[in-house]
Amino acid sequence: MADIIKRATAGTMESSDAYVEISPAEGLEISLESVVQKQFGAAIEAVVAEVLEECKVANAKVTVIDKGALDCVIRARVETAVMRGRGE
């Protein structure tokens, strides 16, 4: 699978959505800001990591700003950011 070759974003800051930014990096770094950080922060980070693994992304800096998005939305936004970061 191709590396992340450029900075890319996906999603919005609207309610029930998530804004994801991805950029090239050495190793994997995930940072999360969420309206439900205390309760679901770990679960959201696990979902993000799972999508990155499915997409075979091993080197990237990923920032997620979650506005109460469901898992399927976070998955979609991370996948889109990866595709865009690969220039697909």
Next chain:
Amino acid sequence: MRRSMLFLPGNTPNMLINGSRLGSDALIFDLEDAVSPAEKDSARVLVRNTLKYMDLGSCEIIVRINSIDTDYWKKDIDAILPYSPALILLPKTSCAQDALIADEYMTEVEQKLGLEQGKVKLMPLIETALGVENAFSIATATKRVAALFLGAEDLTADLRCKRTKGGAEINYARTRLVMAARAANIDVYDTPFTDVNDDEGIRVDAEYAKALGFTGKASISPRHVEVINEVFSPSERDIAYAYEVMEAIRIAKEQGRGVISLHNKMIDAPIVARAQQTIAMAEEMGIRRG
């Protein structure tokens, strides 16, 4: 039962996720006009995930893909087809060949992925003058075509006329589509009423569409769903009459009578067919004779 169909923009999670609570019989997840070119990829993945992961209850899901003259439509089908929406709404269908091209590609994807052949149906969106003139050949282009759908906004642009509330400019298209769809024995859906704040206007427009023979009507506003459902549902009186007709038939058969009358009117085959349709719809709505 598909009385109402509500358009939801394909890149808006809040609406996709909550759409099934808005009372519409069907939801149209829109990848076409409601999504900007820069967000086509994003919307496609979001709609795919909504179909893949969300329980949307009894709501039927339709996906409006991009038209076959774009670079998007095959990617739309690749992403969406494995998650079996009931229908693909194919915009700007202007001739039978357009429907055939979509059908052939859907078949190719089904074969490649081992999906059930022909499970996902096609609903051509007729929104050009050429499409209206070719309505019957589109309706019969392939077995996958399950319904026709009239799109009046693009059509009136193609006709170079104004879209009005009265709808005189689309009268021919409406009747032509109903005739073509009914001749092909498929369903037919009316264009949305676009003034979201005109509660009386939507009722008049929906009643007119029903009177012409449309199966149901699309909407761009949740506010219109309830009225559309009401207009396209059989009334209590219709249901009661339908049961009376079927009872009269039963009694006549028992008595060996060939000619049947009810309230001094002869009951013939079209009346029986309409009564059967009314009862089927009432039962689907959970209304049964007490």
